[in-house]
Amino acid sequence: MTAAPRAAAPRVVSLVPSATETLYALGVEPVGVTRFCDRRGPVAVGGTKNPDLAAVVALGPDLVVVNDEENRRADADALAAAGCALHSMSPRSVADVGPEVRALAERLGRPVPTPFSAGEWEEWMASVVSPHYWDAFVAVWRRPWMSLAADTYGSSLLDLLGVHNVFADSLVRYPEVTLDEVAARAPNVVLLPSEPYEFGERHAAEVRAALGSVPVRFVDGRDLFWWGARTPAAAGRLRAALSR
Numbered sequence: 542m543t544a545a546p547r548a549a550a551p552r553v554v555s556l557v558p559s560a561t562e563t564l565y566a567l568g569v570e571p572v573g574v575t576r577f578c579d580r581r582g583p584v585a586v587g588g589t590k591n592p593d594l595a596a597v598v599a600l601g602p603d604l605v606v607v608n609d610e611e612n613r614r615a616d617a618d619a620l621a622a623a624g625c626a627l628h629s630m631s632p633r634s635v636a637d638v639g640p641e642v643r644a645l646a647e648r649l650g651r652p653v654p655t656p657f658s659a660g661e662w663e664e665w666m667a668s669v670v671s672p673h674y675w676d677a678f679v680a681v682w683r684r685p686w687m688s689l690a691a692d693t694y695g696s697s698l699l700d701l702l703g704v705h706n707v708f709a710d711s712l713v714r715y716p717e718v719t720l721d722e723v724a725a726r727a728p729n730v731v732l733l734p735s736e737p738y739e740f741g742e743r744h745a746a747e748v749r750a751a752l753g754s755v756p757v758r759f760v761d762g763r764d765l766f767w768w769g770a771r772t773p774a775a776a777g778r779l780r781a782a783l784s785r
Contacts, residue, residue: 551649554597556589556616557608559767560630563642564606566770567651573600592616598623604648606630630769634697635666638768656773669776671703675783678707678728679765680748682738685717695765698772702780704730720751730783731755736762758782 554573555561561578564571573586573596584600587593589611597605602625607617609631621627628648630641639662646653656665677699681687689696691709699706707726708716723731731748733740745757760782764775 551603552601553604553606553649554586554600554602554625555606556586556592556597557606557611557630558589558763559769559771560606560608560645562767562771563630563645563769566654567642567646567649569649569651572602573597594619594623598625602626604628606645632694632768633692634694635701635768635772636663636697637694638662638772642769654770665773666701669780670701671780673703673705675704675730676707676726676728677704677730677732678723678726678752679732679734680738680740680744681715681734681766683740683744686720686723687715688718688723690714690716694768698765698776698779699732702776702783704783720748723748724752728752728755731757732760732765733757734760734762734765736766758785 551569553564553569553571555564555571555578556575558575558578561571561574561580571583573584574580575587575589575592576585577589586596590613594616597620605620605625606628609629617627628645630645632638632641639657642657643653643659656662679688679695679699681689688708689706690711690713691706692714696706696709707728708718731752733744740759748757760779763771764778
């Protein structure tokens, strides 16, 4: 008996670093990624905010993965108009990550990896819930200083780990703040991530000058802001960074 021909691997372009990492976890090597992705061979098709749309279309993708924060609506609309099938992944919380990974796996006909299946994801979340201990100022940008509100994946992940975001109540998802405003919220820890702004010791010194003896922790920005396949291990690394 002749074996049935093996289905060709889907041709996927990822315009989202988190999704690129998740695609590899699903056993799908994208044919195109952004220059911000941790890529291992695919064609680079520009940035998240300024992708080379012609290069994306030329790759003949079966699917283009986009995100409503990372990518511009105009670019997504242009790709759709050019005949590209789109798949949006835009989680706002850790609870959203399991369903988002499952949806992508289903779209690509791939098995759902552990611990992202229905029920399993909720069990994992329950296993890492921690009591409230920290009140954190989470910096995401400087010039101006910016933080994040509750309606963001990063704030949700920290909340799971017992870290209250002192700007969680902001009506703007990524509010501009001053260090005087930060001081008024009395954080007992400051988190300085490595991206999207690369914070260093000179920025920590600036924070200490404004806030006094509040401890400053440097964290991997990818662990804080990249969702998907990274989330379970990232939670452990962030917990370790906070306990130093």
